Amino acid sequence: MEKIQRIGISLEGSLLDKFDELIHEKNYPNRSEAVRDLIREKLSGEKLQDPETEAVAAVHLVYDHHQTQLTEKLIRIQHSHLLKTISSMHVHIGHHECLEVILLRGKVREITRLGDQIVSLKGVTYGKINLIAAEEFLSEEEHSHGHDHRA
Structure with missing residues (x-):
């Protein structure tokens, strides 16, 4: 310390x-x-003003799970950006409403673009992206190569 x-x-x-x-x-x-x-x-x-800064983001969504194909679109986007998606959590908060929190990791430019893509999907009634600069949390190897080497 x-x-x-x-x-x-x-x-x-x-x-x-x-x-x-x-x-x-x-x-x-x-x-x-x-x-x-x-x-x-x-x-x-x-x-976070620098689009090349390594960051993590929590994308918070509230949506109607009855919205046609929205759940499938969310899954498809996360799978197509597998190296950026760390985790997600899905919670039922009402009869039709769900809360989803998707954790992303990458450069500010990339994860902001991905978060915006998710938040703007038809059927999302509320969306918010919270970014945290993560450079000081990354190992030297992850920072220099921009990759996540988790098993």
């Missing part, structure tokens, strides 16, 4: 009060942990 370094910051009292309220609402144990998360989020967001 990397050595922790202490820093000091100056904030207006009203801003600090709002930050402390946020920390309390989100159940952070202390200000330091909250600041670390904010910095990580900002850095990840900056990395």
